Amino acid sequence: MAEPTRRAILVAAAATSAGALVPLGASHAEAAAPLAGTQAPGFYRYRIGDFEVTAVTDGAVTSPLAENYVVNVKRQEVSAALAAANRPADTVTVPYTPIVVNTGAKLVVIDTGQGEAAFERLKGAAGQFQRNLVAAGIDRNVVDAVVISHFHGDHVNGLLTADNRPAFPNAEILVPRIEWAFWMDDGEMSRAPAGRMQDLFRNNRRVFDALGRKVTPYDWDRDVVPGIEAVGTPGHSPGHTSYVIASSAGRVFVQSDVTNIPVLFARNPGWHAAADQDPQRAEATRRRVYDMIVAEKMPVQGFHYPFPGLAHLEKAGDGYRETLVPWNPTI
Numbered sequence: 592m593a594e595p596t597r598r599a600i601l602v603a604a605a606a607t608s609a610g611a612l613v614p615l616g617a618s619h620a621e622a623a624a625p626l627a628g629t630q631a632p633g634f635y636r637y638r639i640g641d642f643e644v645t646a647v648t649d650g651a652v653t654s655p656l657a658e659n660y661v662v663n664v665k666r667q668e669v670s671a672a673l674a675a676a677n678r679p680a681d682t683v684t685v686p687y688t689p690i691v692v693n694t695g696a697k698l699v700v701i702d703t704g705q706g707e708a709a710f711e712r713l714k715g716a717a718g719q720f721q722r723n724l725v726a727a728g729i730d731r732n733v734v735d736a737v738v739i740s741h742f743h744g745d746h747v748n749g750l751l752t753a754d755n756r757p758a759f760p761n762a763e764i765l766v767p768r769i770e771w772a773f774w775m776d777d778g779e780m781s782r783a784p785a786g787r788m789q790d791l792f793r794n795n796r797r798v799f800d801a802l803g804r805k806v807t808p809y810d811w812d813r814d815v816v817p818g819i820e821a822v823g824t825p826g827h828s829p830g831h832t833s834y835v836i837a838s839s840a841g842r843v844f845v846q847s848d849v850t851n852i853p854v855l856f857a858r859n860p861g862w863h864a865a866a867d868q869d870p871q872r873a874e875a876t877r878r879r880v881y882d883m884i885v886a887e888k889m890p891v892q893g894f895h896y897p898f899p900g901l902a903h904l905e906k907a908g909d910g911y912r913e914t915l916v917p918w919n920p921t922i
């Protein structure tokens with residue numbers, strides 16, 4: 592008889608010790624699956640008439656609730672509204688959802704998120720737009736147009752790659768004419784208060800200088816791309832723009848930042864967010880636009896709404912309540 596090999600002895604020993612751990616009656620070992628540890632890619636499709644819209648998440652950033660997050664309401668009241676919405680009372684989580692519209696003739700991106708450069712700094716919480724475009728099967732090189740709603744970092748920074756090259760190299764960059772005139776004006780920059788406003792002026796020069804200032808300004812009340820009408824919704828910034836996407840009988844109102852997160856600012860349209868440049872005008876716009884959306888029963892796509900950002904609105908007291916559309920497994 593041959594000597595048992597070393598391998599045979601080890602296999603026999605393993606079988607014995609494993610056997611000792613198998614409960615009586617168990618017929619096979621049950622291995623635990625490893626935890627994924629990361630979120631799944633986020634994109635969601637729906638149709639507006641003959642158009643296909645893909646909402647693509649850029650992520651969401653959680654920050655401590657600042658004393659002046661809402662400038663005309665005490666922090667305590669904002670905390671209570673967050674708690675009433677089953678959110679942590681001392682932090683605010685703001686999602687970012689750019690959309691991609693395929694009109695059949697053009698592939699159009701509306702707003703661009705925090706930018707790839709922010710991904711590392713934010714530990715992957717935001718700056719995800721480009722990754723999720725890839726997951727959605729959308730090639731940034733074939734995007735025909737990028738439409739910018741306003742010149743805040745969470746909307747324009749994604750125009751650049753992490754190494755400051757054009758993120759959509761073959762796209763026409765369309766910007767609101769009023770926004771372009773305001774933010775690129777050296778006189779306005781010189782009069783801007785130090786801090787956030789100065790930082791915004793500097794950031795816009797950083798982004799648009801990297802693009803060689805090659806943009807096409809657009810005007811309100813006309814189509815920026817056929818089927819996508821620019822609607823002036825000023826206040827949050829001077830040239831802040833929303834859109835009506837219309838195809839056949841389908842319509843959706845892309846509100847941009849008419850409100851920030853709806854649990855605070857749709858419920859309380861009189862609350863003035865610190866980021867609203869002209870708070871009175873922003874509030875007037877908010878009430879006018881939301882009354883119109885409710886009256887016309889138009890669905891709304893909200894940049895800072897919970898992903899995927901598509902909702903219906905109704906009046907609720909002095910404010911409005913959003914109902915997010917349920918996931919649709921087909922389009």
Ligand SMILES: [Zn+2]
Nearest residue numbers: 743745746848
């Ligand atoms: Zn924003």
